[in-house]
Amino acid sequence: xxxxxxxxxxxxxxxxxxxxxxxxxxxxxxxxxxxxxxxxxxxxxxxxxxxxxxxxxxxxxxxxxxxxxxxxxxxxxxxxxxxxxxxxxxxxxxxxxxxxxxxxxxxxxxxxxxxxxxxxxxxxxxxxxxxxxxxxxxxxxxxxxxxxxxxxxxxxxxxxxxxxxxxxxxxxxxxxxxxxxxxxxxxxxxxxxxxxxxxxxxxxxxxxxxxxxxxxxxxxxxxxxxxxxxxxxxxxxxxxxxxxxxxxxxxxxxxxxxxxxxxxxxxxxxxxxxxxxxxxxxxxxxxxxxxxxxxxxxxxxxxxxxxxxxxxxxxxxxxxxxxxxxxxxxxxxxxxxxxxxxxxxxxxxxxxxxxxxxxxxxxxxxxxxxxxxxxxxxxxxxxxxxxxxxxxxxxxxxxxxxxxxxxxxxxxxxxxxxxxxxxxxxxxxxxxxxxxxxxxxxxxxxxxxxxxxxxxxxxxxxxxxxxxxxxxxxxxxxxxxxxxxxxxxxxxxxxxxxxxxxxxxxxxxxxxxxxxxxxxxxxxxxxx
Amino acid sequence: xxxxxxxxxxxxxxxxxxxxxxxxxxxxxxxxxxxxxxxxxxxxxxxxxxxxxxxxxxxxxxxxxxxxxxxxxxxxxxxxxxxxxxxxxxxxxxxxxxxxxxxxxxxxxxxxxxxxxxxxxxxxxxxxxxxxxxxxxxxxxxxxxxxxxxxxxxxxxxxxxxxxxxxxxxxxxxxxxxxxxxxxxxxxxxxxxxxxxxxxxxxxxxxxxxxxxxxxxxxxxxxxxxxxxxxxxxxxxxxxxxxxxxxxxxxxxxxxxxxxxxxxxxxxxxxxxxxxxxxxxxxxxxxxxxxxxxxxxxxxxxxxxxxxxxxxx
Numbered sequence: 001x002x003x004x005x006x007x008x009x010x011x012x013x014x015x016x017x018x019x020x021x022x023x024x025x026x027x028x029x030x031x032x033x034x035x036x037x038x039x040x041x042x043x044x045x046x047x048x049x050x051x052x053x054x055x056x057x058x059x060x061x062x063x064x065x066x067x068x069x070x071x072x073x074x075x076x077x078x079x080x081x082x083x084x085x086x087x088x089x090x091x092x093x094x095x096x097x098x099x100x101x102x103x104x105x106x107x108x109x110x111x112x113x114x115x116x117x118x119x120x121x122x123x124x125x126x127x128x129x130x131x132x133x134x135x136x137x138x139x140x141x142x143x144x145x146x147x148x149x150x151x152x153x154x155x156x157x158x159x160x161x162x163x164x165x166x167x168x169x170x171x172x173x174x175x176x177x178x179x180x181x182x183x184x185x186x187x188x189x190x191x192x193x194x195x196x197x198x199x200x201x202x203x204x205x206x207x208x209x210x211x212x213x214x215x216x217x218x219x220x221x222x223x224x225x226x227x228x229x230x231x232x233x234x235x236x237x238x239x240x241x242x243x244x245x246x247x248x249x250x251x252x253x254x255x256x257x258x259x260x261x262x263x264x265x266x267x268x269x270x271x272x273x274x275x276x277x278x279x280x281x282x283x284x285x286x287x288x289x290x291x292x293x294x295x296x297x298x299x300x301x302x303x304x305x306x307x308x309x310x311x312x313x314x315x316x317x318x319x320x321x322x323x324x325x326x327x328x329x330x331x332x333x334x335x336x337x338x339x340x341x342x343x344x345x346x347x348x349x350x351x352x353x354x355x356x357x358x359x360x361x362x363x364x365x366x367x368x369x370x371x372x373x374x375x376x377x378x379x380x381x382x383x384x385x386x387x388x389x390x391x392x393x394x395x396x397x398x399x400x401x402x403x404x405x406x407x408x409x410x411x412x413x414x415x416x417x418x419x420x421x422x423x424x425x426x427x428x429x430x431x432x433x434x435x436x437x438x439x440x441x442x443x444x445x446x447x448x449x450x451x452x453x454x455x456x457x458x459x460x461x462x463x464x465x466x467x468x469x470x471x472x473x474x475x476x477x478x479x480x481x482x483x484x485x486x487x488x489x490x491x492x493x494x495x496x497x498x499x500x501x502x503x504x505x506x507x508x509x510x511x512x513x514x515x516x517x518x519x520x521x522x523x524x525x526x527x528x
Numbered sequence: 529x530x531x532x533x534x535x536x537x538x539x540x541x542x543x544x545x546x547x548x549x550x551x552x553x554x555x556x557x558x559x560x561x562x563x564x565x566x567x568x569x570x571x572x573x574x575x576x577x578x579x580x581x582x583x584x585x586x587x588x589x590x591x592x593x594x595x596x597x598x599x600x601x602x603x604x605x606x607x608x609x610x611x612x613x614x615x616x617x618x619x620x621x622x623x624x625x626x627x628x629x630x631x632x633x634x635x636x637x638x639x640x641x642x643x644x645x646x647x648x649x650x651x652x653x654x655x656x657x658x659x660x661x662x663x664x665x666x667x668x669x670x671x672x673x674x675x676x677x678x679x680x681x682x683x684x685x686x687x688x689x690x691x692x693x694x695x696x697x698x699x700x701x702x703x704x705x706x707x708x709x710x711x712x713x714x715x716x717x718x719x720x721x722x723x724x725x726x727x728x729x730x731x732x733x734x735x736x737x738x739x740x741x742x743x744x745x746x747x748x749x750x751x752x753x754x755x756x757x758x759x760x761x762x763x764x765x766x767x768x769x770x771x772x773x774x775x776x777x778x779x780x781x782x783x784x785x786x787x788x789x790x791x792x793x794x795x796x797x798x799x800x801x802x803x804x805x806x807x808x809x810x811x812x813x814x815x816x817x818x819x820x821x822x823x824x825x826x827x828x829x830x831x832x833x834x835x836x837x838x839x840x841x
Contacts, residue, residue: 452667
């Protein structure tokens, strides 16, 4: 009798606390904005092929609870899930992945002999070794991929060029080009084979509600009167301060941590109210797959008056083109006849806009003290990229922009990949920064679990933010600087640019530093 | 006042007798000292001093308690701010992961648990004495332990309960407003008894250690952390933390109530707990991080094992 009375008193107390708490709660509802064309064409993200109205929402009203909910099952989101599933401290976490991309629903077989998709990523050796660690490389290597051990960068003025060679830094490769869909499906297969009981929700996030703070002192004065031997009951219906996610298929889930891996137009970021800074470059990138006669093991990049054109090997006699130009030029190049387009590419990669640079070996002799040790690529002369024979895929164009979130984390919410930062796809670094985020966040979560922290706790997530902001901003500033330096056609600037090329080509230590930075080996450029 | 100065004087004498600077060699040395006549002299002092009832202790409760009521009131006043990580307990929040990592690794060693898993303390019954708002109880519960948290301040317990209820993985913590002595009377036993930053706030540290020992099951572990009574601790924990940095409300700590590692080891020894591991906490003002170290001159933590062959006095 006494105990039942005290229980009811406690229940009333709890209800009052609940009401008070809900007044302090910030309920923010936001409809997910559908991926626009820009995001659909994005090199790095999963937003394409969003099934609209294809699957009927099923009202199941299931309430599930997870440790981590990853919104966006793209390459970066999948890499996070895989990394968490492979580390001893984090493998027992329950993970939900929310993505409406139908490709995630079932294992999709990617035929090996098909023509490579134009959406590719350059995986740096640092990312590659992480993929090996988490067991994903086994899956990726079954598909077409291309290593490159050389890189040549030059510009249209013909004043200079730089060749990088993996041997300069004692490595086998500078990077590996893999199709985005291969990366994504390999990571998914790895995750499914790990058998960690993750669950994929083929739905969109419709709303998210978060309790921003622990109820304040005022609420607490009202709380149940304490009873000496009473026990706090673990009522499963109470999800306390967990984040609540409502999905388009009628499911509702509760989670300790929401990870926004949903791309540059992240709805998680918007709902959490995390602000961004950014600008458009008023440039578009045109991407496609091309075929040439010989095999290619070099990454080529030439700076043209309106932007760089890059030719990346993607296995066999195929290469990938990323050509940056003005929006007007982009629409022209997208719609012109295939033969004309191939001609335009060959023109841009060869004699178009200006002469070939000539090797300036006299420079080495004059400034041998700068060379700082023999580097094999220093004496390599300029080469002309392979001649393109045929366009073998559709051409896609998307606008380029730079975006950076002021904060990567708030209570129970954290952003990774393009949701936190979008960069110029200049050196193929965008997705590697995202993978870097995923690795760092996994380590921070493991660190938290080690000391029994709540993994959604802001102080823990801020550690991730601090670490990644530095790395991401440095790379963004460099890429943005590059983009600006190469988009000006002015005599003195051209000369400076040529000097920079010479520096990068012939100053040994500088060259080694640039390579190890670009391959993800080193955190800071120049200060090795 | 007379009590304070007598305590202070005694400690001065005591300190000169047992001055040991290296904590790592402390335990064996003390064990051998226990055979010496000097030990019996100190035993006499200890009994004379700690055995006497201090007026302010246990006045409000019917059950005997080693608590100081003034200290209880001090914490009740700031209880609401336990989970405000920018509030008065900010230093405790900052230090907490370091404390937990000591407890995690030493308990794993003591109970031969696998430290490389997410819930290494699974199956262990742990009591957090002086749990406050549950800052330590919650991580211990997430590490798999079955946790009981007790505190003499009822408001703390209410806050701890409310906060633990917010996370399903901590909602099983049993919180109650009680003192260690009250649980001893109920014959409760735990695999590990943990009292962090509590002993410097109790009126009778000797009795407190006896109670902790009584709560510890055979072959169990007792973990205590406190502040050293050193000049550096005075500078760091009182002058810097309370007056300069204002991390803590003024008057949070009384330098004279601090214990040196030697004194703590001795008090535990007398309660049949032999100290096995000890570490210091050091704060790096540049990174704002705490780390474990062998420097025990300010904050330190010790884990002792309960010996079964020698029952408490």
